[in-house]
Amino acid sequence: MTDARATVDAYLQALIASGTERGIQIAAYVDGRLVLDTWAGVADDETGRMVDGDTLFTIYSATKGIVATAIHMLVERGRLRYDAPIAEYWPEFAANGKGAITLRHALSHQAGIPRLPPGTTRFDQTNWDKMVATIAGLTPEWPAGTRTEYHGLTIGHTVGEVLRRVDGRTVHDFIHQEIGRTLGIADLNVGVPPEKEARVALLRDAVQPPGPNGPLPSTAGAMNLSETRRAMLPSSGGIANARSLARMYAMLDGGGILDGVRLLRPETIASATVPHTAPEDGRREEVNFALGYRCGGTYFSYPSLLRAMSTRPTVFGHSGAGGIMAFADPERRFAMAMTHNLLRHPEPEIEFPTVGIVRVVRTAVGVAD
16 A cells, blocks of 8 residues: 555545545546545445445546536537537527537526526436426527626536537436547446446445535435436436546546547647636635636635635636545646535535645645646
């Protein structure tokens, strides 16, 4: 065992002993080399199954970074253009005044369609055709490009349907074949195959005091069900392990190449990771969205979790509900991913455990922020 792993393992065991974490994986790359691949805790408290390196975790919105990478590959190949109207690829999307919304607007959360209709359930979201029809029928809340607000549950199906229209494959198949198979990554899943489901960790919500508006809602719930795990939920339902996420981001922080295999050109990554800011920031939180990724910076919402990456805007990646994190730091040639199954809600002025974990990992592997 390396000194870095021993240091991180001791920290993780302390978090588990205190009840701060339940089951967790961490992987990190430095200069394109895997320097940390570790895990601890319980994957399923109903069966007693323990976490190992192959355990799969629901990664919530960290899925968005994977899907964005697939879109950038199609742009580089000339199949898509950032500034083309989405309706050029998906004509039905133009309904109700959406004809001018571009792929860039969608990726940077400026499209004006941040919400699904009231009453839309998680199970509705598992039906791809129903979801894309719902999104095609939305009416923009503001003119595209004038306001930024997180499109938490709409961006994935929006750009995922664009991918399907131009490529013919589903977002799951494209990611599996073009990113996973090419880079030797076994476990980037947008919809887990049945044969892998036994490896998925059971999600639990952390015990937390009620928020200002009453009891905190569950962030696990339906996500533990097979119907949800197997569905393509490109905004918030990916299932992966830390080593797979970290390997993808190691490719990105290396300018698009890893172990001699190139997926993207450096200039493609550079243009995709520039922060995009609309004239109005709808919720005083989204000032550092790039094209499908979040960049490091200072945020008003979820401050401690998003600052875990870095306050430097050159760092990019995506967090996931409950404390999941995956990112690339090209200036330091550092990539890291953390997956876990004890989910926390953001609380004002209380630091997410993720922040301390990233700090300990950076110190252990010798990469300062």
